[in-house]
Amino acid sequence: MTAIRQDAWSEEDDLILAEVTLRHIREGSTQLAAFEEVGDKIGRTSAACGFRWNSCVRKKYEAAISIAKAQRQKRSQYKKHSAGSANVAAIATLEQVESIGAYKSETISEESISIDAVIRFLRQWKGTYQDMNRQIKSLEKELREKEDELSGLRREKDKLNREMSEVQTDYRVVNDDYKALIQIMDRARKLAFLVEEEDEQKPRFKMDANGNLERID
Numbered sequence: 001m002t003a004i005r006q007d008a009w010s011e012e013d014d015l016i017l018a019e020v021t022l023r024h025i026r027e028g029s030t031q032l033a034a035f036e037e038v039g040d041k042i043g044r045t046s047a048a049c050g051f052r053w054n055s056c057v058r059k060k061y062e063a064a065i066s067i068a069k070a071q072r073q074k075r076s077q078y079k080k081h082s083a084g085s086a087n088v089a090a091i092a093t094l095e096q097v098e099s100i101g102a103y104k105s106e107t108i109s110e111e112s113i114s115i116d117a118v119i120r121f122l123r124q125w126k127g128t129y130q131d132m133n134r135q136i137k138s139l140e141k142e143l144r145e146k147e148d149e150l151s152g153l154r155r156e157k158d159k160l161n162r163e164m165s166e167v168q169t170d171y172r173v174v175n176d177d178y179k180a181l182i183q184i185m186d187r188a189r190k191l192a193f194l195v196e197e198e199d200e201q202k203p204r205f206k207m208d209a210n211g212n213l214e215r216i217d
Contacts, residue, residue, distance in 0.1 A: 025068040
C-alpha cells in the first residue's frame with residue numbers, strides 16, 4: 001500500500017502533476033485519471049492532486065493547457081478524416097496566448113507543441129521571471145537609498161536655514177548697536193562743540209605789570 005504523503009509540495013511534484021495532466025488533456029482523457037496517475041507516482045491521493053492542480057498549478061500552465069487542447073482537437077479531427085484517406089494530414093492553428101505575452105498566433109507542428117517543448121519554455125519563463133524579480137529588488141533598494149539621501153538633504157537644508165536665521169538675527173543686533181553708537185558719537189561731538197563755543201564767549205583776563213587784571217577781548 002502506498003503511503004500517503006503529508007509534506008509540502010515540491011517543485012518536482014508540481015512539474016510531474018503538470019506534465020501528466022497536460023498529457024491526459026492532450027490525449028482526450030479526463031483530469032481525474034491524470035490525478036490518479038500522479039497520486040500513484042508521488043504517493044498522494046487523487047483528491048490532493050486535484051486540489052493542488054486547481055488551486056495553484058493550473059494558473060501557471062494556462063498557455064500549455066491551451067496548447068494541449070489544440071492538440072486534442074487536432075487528434076480528434078485527424079481520427080475522423082483518417083478513416084476516409086490515409087494520406088490526409090492534420091493542420092492546427094494555435095490561438096494567440098496573451099496570458100504570458102510570449103507567444104503569437106502561428107501554425108506549428110506536432111513536434112513544436114510537444115510537452116517537452118512546453119516544459120522547456122516554462123522553465124525558461126521561470127528564469128526570466130526570476131531575473132525580473134531580481135531587477136525589481138535592485139530598483140527597490142536603489143529607491144530606498146535615494147529616499148534616504150533625500151531625507152539627509154532635507155535635514156541639511158533645515159540646519160542651514162536655522163543657521164542662516166541665527167546669522168540674520170545677529171546681523172540685526174549688530175546693526176542696531178552700530179546705529180546706536182553712531183548716535184552717541186554724534187551727540188558727543190555736538191556737545192563738545194557747544195562747550196568750545198561757551199569757552200570762547202567767556203571773558204578772558206590777564207594780569208598787568210602792576211598786578212591788576214586786564215580783560216582781553
